[in-house]
Amino acid sequence: MKEKIRIFLPEQEVNTRIAELAARISEDYAGKEVHLICVLKGSIFFMCELAKRITVPVTMDFMSVSSYGNDTKSSGIVRIVKDLDEPLEGKHAIVIEDIVDSGRTLSYLLEILKKRNPASLRLCTLLDKPDRRVTDVETDYTGFNIPDEFVVGYGLDYAQKYRNLPFIGIVEFTEE
Ligand code: IMP
Ligand code: MG
Numbered sequence: 001m002k003e004k005i006r007i008f009l010p011e012q013e014v015n016t017r018i019a020e021l022a023a024r025i026s027e028d029y030a031g032k033e034v035h036l037i038c039v040l041k042g043s044i045f046f047m048c049e050l051a052k053r054i055t056v057p058v059t060m061d062f063m064s065v066s067s068y069g070n071d072t073k074s075s076g077i078v079r080i081v082k083d084l085d086e087p088l089e090g091k092h093a094i095v096i097e098d099i100v101d102s103g104r105t106l107s108y109l110l111e112i113l114k115k116r117n118p119a120s121l122r123l124c125t126l127l128d129k130p131d132r133r134v135t136d137v138e139t140d141y142t143g144f145n146i147p148d149e150f151v152v153g154y155g156l157d158y159a160q161k162y163r164n165l166p167f168i169g170i171v172e173f174t175e176e
Pocket of ligand 2: 040043098
C-alpha cells in the first residue's frame with residue numbers, strides 16, 4: 001500500500017483560522033498572562049503560529065505523552081514521556097493540541113493537569129473529529145471540525161512522516 005496526500009486545508013486557510021483563535025485568546029485573557037502547554041510532537045507547529053499572534057504575555061511549556069496504541073488509534077492509557085518543566089499552580093494554562101479524536105488521550109491528560117491547581121485550564125485544538133469521540137472532552141477553542149479522515153501535516157504525522165507539510169492533507173491509500 002502506498003499513501004498519497006490530498007490537500008484538505010490549504011496553508012493560508014489554516015493560518016487565517018489560527019490568527020482568529022489567537023485574537024480570541026488575547027481578548028479572553030486580557031490583563032492576564034497565559035501559559036501555553038504544547039503536547040509534543042504534533043502540536044508544535046500550531047503552538048508556534050498561535051503563540052506568535054497572541055498579544056497578552058505568553059509563557060510556554062512542553063510535555064510529551066504516549067498513548068499505548070497503534071498508528072491510527074489510541075488506547076486511552078497515557079504515559080508521560082516528558083513532563084512539564086514548570087509547576088502549573090496559579091497559572092492560566094491552555095493545553096495546545098493538534099487534534100482531538102476519541103478524546104481518550106486528552107481527558108486523561110486534563111485530569112492529571114487539573115490536580116496541579118492551575119488558576120484555570122482550557123483546551124485549544126487545531127482540529128476536532130467530533131464523530132469519533134468516545135470520551136467526553138470539551139474544547140474551548142477549536143480551529144476546524146473535520147470529518148472522520150486520517151489527516152497529516154502542520155505537525156500531524158502518519159508513522160512519523162509528513163509533519164512538515166505546511167497544509168493539512170488527507171492520507172489516501174492506493175494499491176500501487
Ligand atoms: P485520541 O486520544 O483518540 O483523541 O487521540 C489523539 C491523538 O491521536 C492525537 O494527538 C494524534 O496524535 C493522534 N491522531 C488522531 N487522529 C489523527 C489523525 O487524523 N492524524 C494524525 N494523528 C491523529
Ligand atoms: Mg497529539
